[in-house]
Amino acid sequence: MIASSSVAGIEDSATIERSLEDGAAFAELFDRYYQLLYRFLRGRVGPDRAEDLASEVFAVAFRRRASYDLSRPDARPWLYGIAINLLRGHRREERRRLRAYERAAVGEGDSELAGELGEQFDPVLAGALADLSFDERTLLLLFSWADLSYEQIAEAVGSPVGTVRSRLSRTRAKLQSALRPPDAPAFELKGRPADD
């Protein structure tokens, strides 16, 4: 389920604006988005690191709330942007984890580690994700896990929308290629719904 930027008619930007005067109001943003951020981070670096990083995201966001562009009602791209900057320092750890999931399929990996994410995380998919660069993986997961639109991803990573679109297309094609069994036809490339 994707959290809305508007809870009971209150936009994130209004909450942040209010928190400039009343810091405690910022806790509303935490209540709205902590779980989302935590799951995104947990999927990438595991539960222990996700706890720290998700907490740090809100600490950083709180300190920097005065620089938030209040014309943007949805704070998710901003929060994910902070999360990604924090994640950069853990990209090697993320890749190690993905390799562990991949190896678990052939009984070589850390089964406890692989168990954290459950059997749904396909070992081949984990290997393919590990082969992507941090930025490619980030774009893809912001799109598929965080369910951000192209414009929101562009806002989160600080790149032009056109660049995000083209890089995401290339990354998806790369991932498709990695997932395709030998001699199998290519996946059908489905676009996002029209409202994205």
Add this chain to the structure above:
Amino acid sequence: MTELDLLREAFVSVGDAEPRTIAQARRRLLEAIDSPTGGRPRRARPRRLTVAVIVVLAVVVASAVSLHGRLSAVSPAAAAARACGDSGAARNCLDALARVAAHGSLPVGVIRVTSDELMGPADVTPWKLPGVRRAFTVFAVNVRGVSIDAATGRTVVRTRPRGLWFPTVADRRAWIGAGSPSWPSMFGRQPARTTTRVLASPDSLYFYSLAAWQRATRSANPGAVLPTNPGRMLALLEQVNRLLGQPGPVGALATLPLRDPLLQPAQRAALFAALAETQGARRATLRDPRGRSGPAIIGPSGYGQLRWITLFDTRTSRVLAEGVQGADFGGSHTPPPHRVWLELYPAAPQSATQP
């Protein structure tokens, strides 16, 4: 099934945060909000405590005024540190600052540290605020004062929103010249609200890491037991780093206790020596938003491309300003050049009086 379906299916199996985790994280955020940099509205306080705080603050202010002149002396060691503001490697600069610190005197009595917390650049545009004639970049400022009673170890923190901060006098003139409104006319009243807190320990000096410092030193008051041996100091910093689960070098940590006005000169010198061991730190001559120029150490933070900046006063070895810089702080909200000053301290950031 597309690759996106596979990814989404994988994400479904990612577990939620447990209620305990959420509660801990929320508490941590609320502590940050409640901290002196949080800008929390004034809470009702018992009258007795208010009176005590007023008395402490009065003593603090008096002491600050009476001893202002004490800090004007320039030690010989400061000359070497001043020279490193113009050239030289980070290590040489920090070694010189260590010598300045070692020759310092330990203040006693009631200590006062005041800093301006820059809440980050804010764009004030005509369409956001009525009466603003053209776009400006200003800073919102909180004034934070930390007072420590050396006898009791109690800390009093006072935070006061002070409104707009213009990077230069010219910026302020441009604002006025454009007929833009004053803070009261924009927000109804002068921001004079004050938040005062009495803390059992100087947590604000250690930011979020006080618990780790306490565990590493096995002391409720880490500043009192920090080692004076540079090697031991480095080992301690690495231990704190491990407890915090940070992958990065220790340099950013070393700057935290440097704000503690009760540190012994030898402890400060050891911190500078440990800081000099930080891989990847470099020296630069920078100017803070108050226009003060000096040697700054820029070092890796452990968080990707984010780097911490500490600007030093070569006369006293004290921290003048702190900030961060990086390629990008999170999307498009941070204007170039992606260097943000977070905290400004006065040139002589501490005053002391005999008990």
